Amino acid sequence: MMGHPIVTDSPPIPECTACGACCFSRLATYIRVSGDDYQRLGERAEDLVWFDANRAYMRMSDGHCAALVVHKDTGEFLCSVYETRPQTCRDLARGSGACLGEIDTKGERPLIALGRSR
Ligand code: SF4
Numbered sequence: 601m602m603g604h605p606i607v608t609d610s611p612p613i614p615e616c617t618a619c620g621a622c623c624f625s626r627l628a629t630y631i632r633v634s635g636d637d638y639q640r641l642g643e644r645a646e647d648l649v650w651f652d653a654n655r656a657y658m659r660m661s662d663g664h665c666a667a668l669v670v671h672k673d674t675g676e677f678l679c680s681v682y683e684t685r686p687q688t689c690r691d692l693a694r695g696s697g698a699c700l701g702e703i704d705t706k707g708e709r710p711l712i713a714l715g716r717s718r
């Protein structure tokens with residue numbers, strides 16, 4: 601009897617601006633902000649960072665990082681502090697296992713934010 605190979609179908613990895621999944625979370629402590637991160641954020645830091653005792657985190661809003669701009673007209677997700685984003689965000693490489701995990705677990709949320717569904 602012929603065996604059936606188990607193949608997990610991986611869809612192509614989207615451009616980050618068409619995805620946004622890793623910028624979504626319901627956790628207030630999702631993105632940790634280090635002292636270096638805070639400095640790099642410059643004048644945006646005060647608006648975008650909140651403190652829990654001596655720990656700092658990116659502020660969350662509507663289920664995603666407050667720095668994320670959701671363009672409903674174009675369907676784009678743009679980080680408004682891309683050049684100065686925290687190290688955690690810099691470390692998440694598009695196409696990595698972590699990225700695929702983000703898409704797998706949270707891929708629907710950006711679409712819901714756009715008012716679209718699959
Ligand atoms: S989950 Fe991956 S493809 Fe989507 S925005 Fe983040 S890094 Fe880019």
Ligand code: SF4
Nearest residue numbers: 623665667668679689
């Ligand atoms: S700082 Fe930018 S890249 Fe990082 S979670 Fe927020 S919107 Fe996404």
